[in-house]
Amino acid sequence: MHPFVLMFMIFGLPAVIALAWVFTRGGDALRRYIVTRVALTLPMVVILVSVVFVVLRVMPGDVVSSTLGPKATDIARETIMEELGLDRPLIVQYGTFLRDVFTLDLGNSFVGARRPIIDELGERLPATLELIIPAALFALITGIYLGTRAAVRRKRPSDYGLRMYSVIVYSMPIFWLGLLLRLVFSVWLDWTPIAGRIDVVTNTTLERTTNLLVVDSILTANWSALGSALHHMVLPALTLGLVLSGVFLRLTRINVIETLQEDYVVAARARGIRKRAVTYSYALKNAMIPVVTVIGLQVAILLAGAVLTETVFNWPGMGRYLVQRISSRDFQAVQSTVAVFALFVALISLAVDVVYSVLDPRVKY
Amino acid sequence: MNRAHKLVALLFAFALIAAACGDDDATTTTAAPATTTTAAPTSSTEGTTTTEASGPTTIIIGTTDVISSLDSADAYATADWELIKAFNEPLLRFQPGSNSVLEPGIASLPVASEDGLSWTVTLRAGLTFGDGTPLTVEMAVDQLNRLLNTELQASAPNQVGNTLAAPYVESIEAVGDNMIRFNLLGPAGFFPQILAGAPYTIAHPDIFAAEEMNLLPEAPIYGLGPWTITSLVTGEQTVLEPNPFYDGMYPAQVDRIIVQRFSSPSAMADAVREGEIDVAWRILGAEAADDLRSVEGLHVETIPQAPIRYLIVNHSQGRVTALPAVRQALAAAIDRDELSDVVFGGAVTPLLSPVPPGFLGANAAFEDAYQSPNIQLARELLMSAGYSEVAPLQIRLGYPPEHYGVTTADGVLLVAQQWEATGMIEVETIGQEWSTYVSACTNGTVYDVCVLGWFFDFPDAENYLQPFIEGDGLGTMVLCPNPACEGVTAPNIDPRLGELLLEQRAETNLDARAALIEELQDVYAQEVVTIPLWLEPEFIIYWDWISGDPNLPNQRTLNIGPDFEFIYSVLTVNR
Numbered sequence: 001m002h003p004f005v006l007m008f009m010i011f012g013l014p015a016v017i018a019l020a021w022v023f024t025r026g027g028d029a030l031r032r033y034i035v036t037r038v039a040l041t042l043p044m045v046v047i048l049v050s051v052v053f054v055v056l057r058v059m060p061g062d063v064v065s066s067t068l069g070p071k072a073t074d075i076a077r078e079t080i081m082e083e084l085g086l087d088r089p090l091i092v093q094y095g096t097f098l099r100d101v102f103t104l105d106l107g108n109s110f111v112g113a114r115r116p117i118i119d120e121l122g123e124r125l126p127a128t129l130e131l132i133i134p135a136a137l138f139a140l141i142t143g144i145y146l147g148t149r150a151a152v153r154r155k156r157p158s159d160y161g162l163r164m165y166s167v168i169v170y171s172m173p174i175f176w177l178g179l180l181l182r183l184v185f186s187v188w189l190d191w192t193p194i195a196g197r198i199d200v201v202t203n204t205t206l207e208r209t210t211n212l213l214v215v216d217s218i219l220t221a222n223w224s225a226l227g228s229a230l231h232h233m234v235l236p237a238l239t240l241g242l243v244l245s246g247v248f249l250r251l252t253r254i255n256v257i258e259t260l261q262e263d264y265v266v267a268a269r270a271r272g273i274r275k276r277a278v279t280y281s282y283a284l285k286n287a288m289i290p291v292v293t294v295i296g297l298q299v300a301i302l303l304a305g306a307v308l309t310e311t312v313f314n315w316p317g318m319g320r321y322l323v324q325r326i327s328s329r330d331f332q333a334v335q336s337t338v339a340v341f342a343l344f345v346a347l348i349s350l351a352v353d354v355v356y357s358v359l360d361p362r363v364k365y
Numbered sequence: 366m367n368r369a370h371k372l373v374a375l376l377f378a379f380a381l382i383a384a385a386c387g388d389d390d391a392t393t394t395t396a397a398p399a400t401t402t403t404a405a406p407t408s409s410t411e412g413t414t415t416t417e418a419s420g421p422t423t424i425i426i427g428t429t430d431v432i433s434s435l436d437s438a439d440a441y442a443t444a445d446w447e448l449i450k451a452f453n454e455p456l457l458r459f460q461p462g463s464n465s466v467l468e469p470g471i472a473s474l475p476v477a478s479e480d481g482l483s484w485t486v487t488l489r490a491g492l493t494f495g496d497g498t499p500l501t502v503e504m505a506v507d508q509l510n511r512l513l514n515t516e517l518q519a520s521a522p523n524q525v526g527n528t529l530a531a532p533y534v535e536s537i538e539a540v541g542d543n544m545i546r547f548n549l550l551g552p553a554g555f556f557p558q559i560l561a562g563a564p565y566t567i568a569h570p571d572i573f574a575a576e577e578m579n580l581l582p583e584a585p586i587y588g589l590g591p592w593t594i595t596s597l598v599t600g601e602q603t604v605l606e607p608n609p610f611y612d613g614m615y616p617a618q619v620d621r622i623i624v625q626r627f628s629s630p631s632a633m634a635d636a637v638r639e640g641e642i643d644v645a646w647r648i649l650g651a652e653a654a655d656d657l658r659s660v661e662g663l664h665v666e667t668i669p670q671a672p673i674r675y676l677i678v679n680h681s682q683g684r685v686t687a688l689p690a691v692r693q694a695l696a697a698a699i700d701r702d703e704l705s706d707v708v709f710g711g712a713v714t715p716l717l718s719p720v721p722p723g724f725l726g727a728n729a730a731f732e733d734a735y736q737s738p739n740i741q742l743a744r745e746l747l748m749s750a751g752y753s754e755v756a757p758l759q760i761r762l763g764y765p766p767e768h769y770g771v772t773t774a775d776g777v778l779l780v781a782q783q784w785e786a787t788g789m790i791e792v793e794t795i796g797q798e799w800s801t802y803v804s805a806c807t808n809g810t811v812y813d814v815c816v817l818g819w820f821f822d823f824p825d826a827e828n829y830l831q832p833f834i835e836g837d838g839l840g841t842m843v844l845c846p847n848p849a850c851e852g853v854t855a856p857n858i859d860p861r862l863g864e865l866l867l868e869q870r871a872e873t874n875l876d877a878r879a880a881l882i883e884e885l886q887d888v889y890a891q892e893v894v895t896i897p898l899w900l901e902p903e904f905i906i907y908w909d910w911i912s913g914d915p916n917l918p919n920q921r922t923l924n925i926g927p928d929f930e931f932i933y934s935v936l937t938v939n940r
Contacts, residue, residue: 182635
């Protein structure tokens with residue numbers, strides 16, 4: 001079974017079920033909103049990849065020069081360009097491209113072994129998911145918890161310290177942070193591996209089905225592979241998550257402070273409800289609404305950060321793949337990868353909007 | 366401790382326990398590793414090494430190279446050839462550690478016909494692929510003819526057939542039960558060196574069909590070589606295990622080789638430093654290699670030969686470099702020792718001729734001609750061409766800032782400074798991204814001078830001379846005999862340049878050929894076809910429990926010689 005199908009079963013199916021539940025339980029307005037957003041997703045992706053199509057072809061350079069270098073003879077250039085259809089008029093290429101988009105045909109890569117891009121992405125998308133999911137979870141848990149603590153201890157030393165932490169981590173370049181963490185924890189302290197998703201030798205024992213190493217380890221009961229995969233995941237996820245935790249910390253802090261000053265919160269305190277309960281059960285829940293909105297926006301930041309993190313930690317994900325293919329002028333791979341990224345961001349944004357409406361019944365679309 | 370804190374602590378503890386359960390000992394292995402594809406692994410053999418008898422031995426080799434093709438009728442990159450020659454022994458081979466001692470591979474050393482227009486090899490008896498399929502001479506000829514199959518080559522991304530077969534070979538035929546005859550288009554004394562290349566390996570017909578390319582087949586990949594690829598995770602890892610049917614000169618010495626890919630040299634350097642890999646090979650820069658020299662137990666060795674860096678000099682009419690005096694002045698002003706010391710800390714070898722040392726006929730033609738740095742000579746030549754301090758020569762010098770790394774970029778900028786130190790040259794340096802730079806440099810319309818790197822297709826002087834002389838000369842435009850170049854080349858090029866190239870190509874007597882190559886280099890230097898700069902160093906880094914074969918040349922570099930071939934079969938583990 002293709003990794004994409006398996007990943008859909010793991011992530012997509014529950015999401016679809018949840019969406020269907022919301023659809024059936026929600027009001028007409030929400031249903032209309034969901035239908036409209038789903039319907040707009042495809043044209044949005046088409047417009048985006050069309051822009052990428054134009055930019056790639058306008059950009060100087062070609063796939064033959066970038067891959068064969070000075071050994072690219074004229075015969076080789078003509079032969080390869082003809083084989084790849086790059087000698088045809090642009091309008092013909094665009095027509096072929098649109099046809100592929102509507103038939104969901106990602107095509108074959110232009111370079112290397114010219115493998116089907118869906119296979120290449122099937123190997124790399126799970127790697128990126130295994131990086132950004134724990135990074136996002138870490139960022140959310142850390143940012144929200146610390147942001148709440150900072151709000152409750154407003155204007156005390158811990159508040160100032162946490163605010164300083166948020167500014168520092170958010171302004172730090174991800175690649176620099178990654179290199180620094182690798183130097184300290186992998187080289188000096190030898191606590192974490194240098195690079196990769198899993199130990200080199202353990203990798204040979206793991207039977208991959210989804211290419212999500214954690215999931216594959218559990219499915220095959222390969223506990224040493226599970227441990228190795230988790231061990232390798234710590235530092236890259238921490239690198240990516242630390243930067244985002246600063247964003248969530250500040251946002252949570254501001255919103256919790258505002259919420260704590262609301263009348264209903266004051267009333268709850270006046271009724272003798274314990275402070276911890278007021279903070280976490282009353283204030284935080286309402287303060288989370290704008291934070292949820294930002295989560296959707298931060299997904300795109302996560303993907304961008306994944307590119308740098310994957311390079312530093314030798315993580316074979318889609319970000320690194322995209323950078324390599326841009327350098328090689330592999331138009332097909334770049335277009336297809338951008339389309340997948342766009343679809344991913346669009347779906348996450350839709351989910352966030354739906355969750356938003358569930359969290360806050362006052363929201364009407 | 367409140368509930369939230371307890372929950373966080375529990376999650377953290379769980380993560381720690383799970384991580385602690387991970388076994389990251391790089392030397393432990395399990396039996397019969399699973400592949401990433403559906404085919405069953407080959408039968409594992411007990412290690413034949415001198416290490417402990419219990420447990421399989423594994424060597425992990427790190428690299429930043431990307432595998433793009435394992436089809437011998439297509440592959441053109443060094444990394445691809447290295448793997449192909451691991452699972453598929455070529456017809457001939459160079460002795461590991463040497464680039465001058467040709468040995469039989471799966472065939473005998475070739476015999477040339479009297480007119481030099483055909484070469485015949487005899488296949489070794491009993492050749493069997495890794496899955497037990499016996500090789501027949503008809504099978505061998507069919508597979509070799511994939512290089513000449515124009516339809517097949519049209520679909521090849523790397524076009525190696527059009528470079529290393531079609532220009533030389535007219536046809537390939539079977540003779541008797543075990544001989545293969547190569548009928549050439551013209552005499553070529555260096556043809557045996559070409560037969561030692563990966564394109565002239567005989568691929569398994571079930572995996573690499575005669576009429577179809579299969580650039581990255583699924584594992585297991587069987588061949589006639591000492592190894593079988595039992596697992597191939599593209600972009601990550603290749604696992605090789607011994608081929609039980611191999612009976613050649615270099616059988617496997619360990620139970621498994623894992624080639625692990627790294628996205629960056631720094632990650633690979635850290636991995637070898639921490640012992641996560643046993644060997645680091647391609648491509649580490651001089652600075653990273655120097656950092657590793659201080660690690661106890663780690664060997665950092667420089668390969669005796671290397672890819673070269675050189676300047677393409679544009680001979681097209683209308684260019685300032687069309688004037689011989691200008692070209693010679695540029696050659697005279699270069700200080701190669703300064704380049705080596707300032708940019709590389711003395712780690713590179715200045716290149717004094719287009720043919721590197723160690724190859725047949727190599728000499729120091731540029732040093733003999735110019736004794737550079739020779740500012741006085743450069744100034745005299747420029748003045749004879751009408752330039753002065755008041756009316757300086759304006760030169761456009763191109764380079765790719767990222768493709769060859771910062772050291773090449775720094776070297777080019779230093780070259781510009783050396784030229785400007787004559788007081789009569791002004792240099793405009795232009796950095797250009799690689800995919801656009803290549804055509805700009807080689808089409809002869811953008812730059813007066815531009816830098817390129819070169820690694821041979823086959824280890825012979827021919828391959829360091831012909832590409833820069835014939836055709837468009839990769840941008841030199843020095844001869845351009847084909848109609849497309851009419852009116853573009855500079856006048857008064859010494860006709861001996863083309864004549865000597867053809868003469869040495871047809872000469873089969875080594876001494877006579879060496880003399881012709883030397884004379885050709887002297888003419889080459891006078892015409893300044895290109896300006897050789899330095900030999901780019903390549904490093905092999907390995908732990909002291911890894912060793913090569915002491916009975917072969919260059920054991921210190923794990924028997925990697927000037928031809929850059931890394932033969933995994935020579936490696937042993939002692940710990």
